[in-house]
Amino acid sequence: MTLLDRTEAAPAHPARLILILSLAPTVGLGIGRFAYSLLLPDMRDSLGWSYSAAGFMNTINAAGYLVGALVTSRLVARFGMAAIVRVGTLACVASLALCALSGNFAVLSAARLIAGIGAALAFVAGGALATTIAQAQPARSAFLLSLFYAGPGIGILSSGLIAPFLLQAAGPGSWWLGWLVLAALSAAMTLPVLLAPIGGDAGIGGGRAAPFRIAPVVVYLAGYFMFGAGYIAYMTFMIAYVRDAGGGAAAQSAFWCLIGISAFATPWVWRRVMALHRGGLSTTIILAVNAVGAVLPLFSLSPVMLATSALVFGVSFFAVVASTTAFVRFNYPQAGWPGAIAAMTIAFGIGQTLGPLVVGAITDAIGSLSSALAVSAATLALGAALSAFQRPLPK
Structure with a gap:
């Protein structure tokens, strides 16, 4: 063997x-x-x-x-x-x-x-x-x-x-x-x-998967698409933004490490929010916090503001994926999980495929990385707003 x-x-x-x-x-x-x-x-x-x-x-x-x-x-x-x-x-x-x-x-x-x-x-x-x-x-x-x-x-x-x-x-x-x-x-x-x-x-998995219908969750899928497009733009260009603002190796390392460290706190910070069985509410709350983290550097490039942005963004962006898993578990029978998760993956995947390319083109046209952060934050905020309209699915 x-x-x-x-x-x-x-x-x-x-x-x-x-x-x-x-x-x-x-x-x-x-x-x-x-x-x-x-x-x-x-x-x-x-x-x-x-x-x-x-x-x-x-x-x-x-x-x-x-x-x-x-x-x-x-x-x-x-x-x-x-x-x-x-x-x-x-x-x-x-x-x-x-x-x-x-x-x-x-x-x-x-x-x-x-x-x-x-x-x-x-x-x-x-x-x-x-x-x-x-x-x-x-x-x-x-x-x-x-x-x-x-x-x-x-x-x-x-x-x-x-x-x-x-x-x-x-x-x-x-x-x-x-x-x-x-x-x-x-x-x-x-x-x-x-x-x-x-x-x-x-x-x-195993057994026969239940059919998946897009219509009851189309607004939630749209919100998750926006998350995919918005978060990856921040993660692609933020280090370039820190460097262009005068941040050296130590500043870039500290910023990136804060994102990584904050991810470890995700299960404890969001466990009660994840337990909310109210349609897209938990995803809305977490995505809204994610948008706040993305927009903070537009107000100030001070070390405190950049550190706060990294921590707020980091503690929330891993949690969004977990919130969609919780949504699927609350709203679908186990036989329906594979189809629902596959649909979420597709929506998210298309979003994060298009996000960096579109934001890069906008940045080239405007000539400022600030526009990339603004588009990223606005996209995340739109995703939060869309998710808020998702109601629990009937059993």
């Missing part, structure tokens, strides 16, 4: 296994997707990119994530959850290394596409496997699952501690070295995922 074939019905150390699984979104999302923002200013200067070109790199990454999320279930049914987690994480590591090898726009685009696909495979399959492991201890399942969703925050924090100081020490044009170091760090984080007996050959 190989490592990929081994399963554990009741793992002896579920917390340890889920922490190991959390390294998959650490690599795929925390580093593979979001660390691009740390390297973007130097890449843009060195490679002569417009803001539209810079935004396109996150657009194609988000498109890859959407594709990956839509095919994960079928791949898991054929190859098992553990295998897909490992393959997806390895793809992310390979994409990071590829980014270090060339400044060619097409090569970098391909690398970002691969990173998006790999991150989706690792995150969706990893989340399903973490849920399976957590169910072995129902009383601790919420806590155990929170360990997995802390993964992106770990990636944001670790890359924030490394990339700005590396670029400062190596000088202009050293963006490729940043990708290389992050690839090496990700490879080290991937080793436990490859070696641990995480098991999980079963497919996602």
Whole structure:
């Protein structure tokens, strides 16, 4: 029996296994997707990119994530959850290394596409496997699952501690070295995922899925689309905004690390809001806070205001995804969860695919990064307003 074939019905150390699984979104999302923002200013200067070109790199990454999320279930049914987690994480590591090898726009685009696909495979399959492991201890399942969703925050924090100081020490044009170091760090984080007996050959779900109807939740889907478009614009261009405002390596690192650190507080800050069974109310509240975090730098670029923006934005943007999961659990029978979650994923994926490209084009036209933040905050606020009109679904 190989490592990929081994399963554990009741793992002896579920917390340890889920922490190991959390390294998959650490690599795929925390580093593979979001660390691009740390390297973007130097890449843009060195490679002569417009803001539209810079935004396109996150657009194609988000498109890859959407594709990956839509095919994960079928791949898991054929190859098992553990295998897909490992393959997806390895793809992310390979994409990071590829980014270090060339400044060619097409090569970098391909690398970002691969990173998006790999991150989706690792995150969706990893989340399903973490849920399976957590169910072995129902009383601790919420806590155990929170360990997995802390993964992106770990990636944001670790890359924030490394990339700005590396670029400062190596000088202009050293963006490729940043990708290389992050690839090496990700490879080290991937080793436990490859070696641990995480098991999980079963497919996602089971039985007959209930049909999903868009009409009763179209306004909620529109709100989630706006979140996808708005949050990714902030996460793409905010480091460039801090740098253009005179923030050096220490300021950029502190800002990025505060976003990562604040993500760890998400389960405790929002647990009562998540329990609200009132249609889209919980999502509205969290999205409104997210919009406030995005708009704060427009009023002042003082260290206090930037730190507040990072904390407010960080503590809320991971929570929006969790709030949609809570909405699905409250309003659909278990047989309807796969269809509802798939619809949410599509709406979110399309939003985060279009967001960076559109905001980049607006920034090029206006000539100011402040416009990117204004559009991001307005989009998030619109998402909050739309979600407020969603009512609980009849049983």
